[in-house]
Structure formats: structure tokens, C-alpha cells
Amino acid sequence: MAENVLSVRDITMQFGGVVAVNNLSLEVNEGEIVSLIGPNGAGKTTAFNVITGVYAPTNGAVSFCGKEIICNHPRGKMAKLYAGENKGKYTKVLEPTPDKITKLGIARTFQNIRLFKELTVLENVLIAKHMRMKANIFADTFRLSYKEERKMKEDCLELLKILDLYDLRDEISSSLPYGKQRHLEIARALATEPKLLLLDEPAAGLNPQETDELTAFIKRIRDQFHLTVFMIEHHMNLVMDISDRIYVIDFGKMIASGVPAEIQNDQRVIDAYLGVAEDE
């Protein structure tokens, strides 16, 4: 059994009276590609935002590589409003900001591409390396750390070479074609040296050919960088082709999990999400 990388336990995310994610538990093991699917508004991105620290969950805990990184329980106004389960199971409070989570080794991409638009491809990747920098601001301003800076640049160029973005390194990132922007966002996430990569709808807006390229790309980086990948996706071809396991959620609740073949034949999933082909 491979080592457990990400373990989400009883996560509930409630906004006011709306329960966006309800008692979600899932696991991602080392080297796997795991997908999270579900209809629009099911709470997939909210789950991602909880894992990456954008939101503190209302209740529940998240562990990364065996270490608890996020934990919360309903407090203050939420203590009365709370409509989820497992109240009182968690007592600790751990609410790191997203940058701390990234530092631990969880990188993410966004559903709507969020590149640093006016900066070049190389700068985009260099920014991701910034947090690993040891020099302080004075040393860096007066170039006392030029060796570190040079190393950073070399690493980034190397990464761009591997990911076929080397020729575009001096282009302004917003001028790239859409597919390349997706690649760059993944490259930028990889530059943070993650163990776990979270991809939020990486194939959104891509044409079929680009989607095929992306499938191969994700497999390739998984093997090359020894990554574990956890992604949200709507392209069923991509999901079924690439995933080792799939979780399905609807209205914030998990309705099924298993290998692609199981999911394709699960009646609840078909009702809620996959649907039936009309000619059948």
C-alpha cells in the first residue's frame, strides 16, 4: 500500500446557512491520479479551497503526509448555525494561510487561469521559486545573493525546457495561446516543488486535441516529478482515461467513489451527473 499523501476527514464548509461541502472525507495516496467530479455547484472547488487554505473549514481536518495541517470546529456564530455532522469531534484550531500550505508542498492551479498576466513566462515561474529563497530583502536587493538568484533562474529555465515552454520564456504570459497558458499555470505550480498537485478543471476551455495533449502532459509530469495529482474535471474522457480513482460529490455530499469502471456503472452517479445517452 502506497503512502497516504492527502487525507481529508469530515470536512464541512458552511457559508451562513448554506452547506457547500457536507462531511466530505477522502484520501489520496502517493503516485495516484485521483479525480473529483460532480455537477456544477456541487462544492468541488470549495473543497479545493479548503485544502489549499483559502477557506478555513467550518468543521473537520486535513492531513498532509501524515501531519495534520488544517483543523477547525464550529466556533462563534457558527456554533449555533452549524447544520453539519460530527459536531464536537474536532477541538483543535489550525488555520494556515494559503502560502503556508504551498510551502508544505501542495500546489494548485485555478479554474479560471490566474497567471501574472503582464509578466513574462520566465518571471511567472521565478515567482513560484521566491518562497524557497533564503536571502533576506537587503541581501537580495544589493545582490549579495546573486548565486542563489542565478541558481533559481537556471532551475526555472530547466523546468521550462522539460515542459516545452523554453522558447516562449520571454513572452508576456497573457499573449500565449490558451492551451499554453494552462501548461504555464501547471509549470508555475511545479516550480513550487510540490508533492501534491491540485488541478482545478485543467481542461476547461480546451479543444479535443489540446485535451489529449493535456492528458499525456499530466501523466508525464506525474512520472517525471514523482507527483501525486488530485484534480477536478468535467471532461469525462480525460477523467476516465487518466484517473486511478474517482470521487463523485453532489450537493456537497460524497455519493460514490471507486475506480473509473465502477463509477461509470454506478446508478446514483448516472442519475446525478453522467446521465444516459439519448439513443439508449
Added chain:
Amino acid sequence: MSMKKKTICSLIALLIGVVFLVCVNRMTAPTYILRSVLQMGAIYALVAVSMNLLNGFTGLFSLGQAGFMAIGAYAFAIFTIPLESRANVYYLYGMHEAIANVQLPIFAALLLAGVVAALLAFLFGIPVLRLKSDYFAIATLGLAEIIRIIIGSALMNRITNGSLGLKSIPSFPSIFGVIPGFYFPFLISAVCIAIIVLLIRSSYGRAFKAIREDEIAAEAMGINLAKHKRMAFVISSFFAGISGALLAMFLGAITSTTFNIAMTYYILLIVVIGGMGSVTGSVISAFLVIASKEWWLRFLDTELYIGSFQVPLLKNGFRMVVFSVVLMLVVLFFRKGIMGNREFSWEGFFGLFKRKQKKKTGGEQIG
């Protein structure tokens, strides 16, 4: 264009600049307006670049620059007014015993001005930096006003001399007794701006730009937002403090009303006209704006007679009307300021001529 050629071009440009300044210093009378326009331009260039570091590079829309200039100016002035003229300056309230006999050398006081401004920025930054966009602008604007009012209040009579202001502030000193005082503001501004440019080009500068482009993505890339915003705020205020000290030296006398809201807007105007996110833009526009406001448009303020015909509209204050119109025209034609967010480059400079030439020849062919 090769690296070597660029360096040669830059060196030549630098040489021309220095020769120009030397000529101005040697050949003009000490009261000639070009001298003060250039010195004031250098001071405003520094504060504009420091504001640009915050507004244009980090994306924090601050309107508190005048407040930090005031802090710097007062910190500098209080500790550099010659001991013998202090009784004269503080003639009404007297000076607080603790500081009455403290006088610092000019360079130490200059540094102190920056450090005090930076320290205050650090303290104010704790609550203020939690705010975003417009709210941050309003909070910093309020902050600058509070600083100004506290400095001018009766509470501070024995330290800042309250509403009477400070005078007898030493003028620009000669540097190491070799370089005349005229060059002082240019040198200090150049050094400070060079440091800011180095910072912007460093990894931390890139992190600032990332925050400007997209806060959420920057945070997801591991950039600690609170820490980096605080750094930008503190550093920007440090240099604003130094430029405040330079302004105090230039003016020789300051009151709290010197640093009113209009001054903040004035600095913002320089930044916007130069281009948010362009250091060279800020520097160029600082000199242009100061020159046109203080010098080139001066003739509009004096009544003019041609024969016995009095040219209409020309009277005191008309200069500012024309100045506003010019500003509007600039903003209309250069939406993103003179430089946008690009920096000056020799390729761009020579490209400017080439493009024009091409247009000309292209036009002829069609004709």
C-alpha cells in the same frame, strides 16, 4: 543591440546629464529658476518613485506619501537646526529639554528621517494593510492627514513648534567638502532611486509584482501577502521620509500645511502621468510636471500688454487652469501615462526614430 553598445549609450547619457548639471551650476546665477526646478524635480522624482513602488509595483493604492514626507522632514529639521538659532525658532514655546541640545550631522539626520518614517509605516501598517484597494487608499489618506494635524497641533508645540513651523533648516551641504551643495539632492535621489530599482529587479520585487497582478495566485504560489505588503509599505515610506528631509533642506522652512493633501495628489499626478509601474516614467514626469508648473507656464500669471491691448485671461492663477488642461490632454492621449508600465530602453529609444522614418518612407511609396 548588444550589451556593450547599451552600456556605452548609458554612460554617454549619464555624462551628458552630469555635464548639463555642471553647466547649470557654473553658468547660472544662484537665483535662476532652472536651478530650483531641477532640484525640486530630483526631490519629487524620489518621492514619486517611492510611491510608484507601492502603487505601481505592489498594487497597494496608497495616498499617504505626504504624511511620511512630513515625518521625514520634521525628524530631519528638529535635529539639524543649528543650536544657536533654536531659541529664535522656538521663540514662543521653547524646545523640549530632551532634544534641545541634540544636533545630528546631516547624513545621520537624513537616515533618521527615513528610519522614523519607516517605523511609523510599520506600526500603521499593522491595521491599515488588512484593507484592500479603495479602502486602503482612504485609510492612508486619513493617516497622512492625522500625521499632519498632530504635527501642527498645540500638543507638539515644544517638539515641532506647532503651527508656527520650523525654519533655519540647513540647506544642502557640500559632500565631503568637494562636491558643492547644488548637487546634493541629485546625488541622494539617484542613489535612493538606484536602490529601489535594484529592489524591483530582485526576487522580492518580482514577488511585489505578483501581488499586483493577482493576490490570490500570489498567495497560492507561496508568497506571504502580509509580510510582503508590509515590506513594500515600510520601504516606500523610508524613501518618502528621505525625500521629505530633502524637501525641508530645499525649502529651509516648513510648516505642517506644507504637507497637505494637495501634495499627495501632486505626487500621485506625477506617478500617473509617468506611468504606474515605470520608474523612468516617474522620473521623467517629475521633472516635466515641476518644470511646467513652476516655470514654463509662469508667463500665464503675469498680465501682458501688446501695445495698448491687454491680452485677456492672463492674470494671477490662470497658470493652474492651463496646467489642468494640459494634464487632461496628457491623460487623454497617453492613457497609461508617458511610459505605461514599460521602462526606458535604448532599443525603444532608437526604435522611436526608426518607426517614424519607416512611416515616412511608407507614406511616400503610397503617395
